[in-house]
Amino acid sequence: MKKIEIVAKKTDRLLKILEKQCSEVNYSAFSSALRKKDILVDGVRQKENIVVAQGSNVCAYVPDNALKKDLFEIVYEDDNVLFVNKGKGIETCDGDFNVELELSKQGKNVYAVHRLDRNTLGLVIFAKTPNAQKELISEFKKGNVEKFYYAEVCGNLEQTHKVLHGYLVKNKEESNVKVFTNKQPNSQEIVTEYTVLKNSGNVGLLSVKIKDGKTHQIRAHLAYNKIYIIGDGKYGKNEINSKFKAKTQHLKAYKIIFNISKNSYLYYLNELKIELNANF
16 A cells, blocks of 8 residues: 655645645545545545645555556657656646656756646657756747647537637636637737648547647637637536546647757757657
């Protein structure tokens, strides 16, 4: 058995707290532990999914095989950069369980350049040095890095290729974003380009291209245009997710193309060819 101990970061249901703060453990293991009274809150065994107050001590006993495996793999590495194929259920560099932290446990000190949502799959770039991080972030800001995503969707696919323009506004209190046609106060301009690769009625596979990438840009921008990513519980449709039995968004960063300036010592990355498959 493995002992999991945490302090609740905010008031919420017991299983929800464990799911968010211990994403390296399968959710079903916590559900099973609760039924067996193998979860304690402030020293008291629990059998129901109670509301737990912020600051409470939570202790759970789960089987050793409850830990998720293969949550990421290194697909390219040199003296300056490291590329990871990230699985779902793990953050890029935030929270208590993330790729950056797990790499450090392997003796690899890296610096995040960009992020993927916890349940979005695919390529993530890390820098191996602070100078490389600064250089890459600069190239991202210049629009010299193009990111391509696979998105399995359901919705309006009448056009096989389209460039979407809009404005995105973050709502920190609700942890989401909203998209508008016209410029809004504190909005960020977004451009999302997609091509339909496969289409069967209103269900299809898209290749989506973005240059910078704002928070939840692809998920929210497609949904705003009546194209819903299958499995997206925040911007998608519950009836679609239920139909396909999808619990997380079918979105995967599968390719990155560099157009780095010739005067940069990272210019060689322009020749790098890495492309993932469309499996979700």
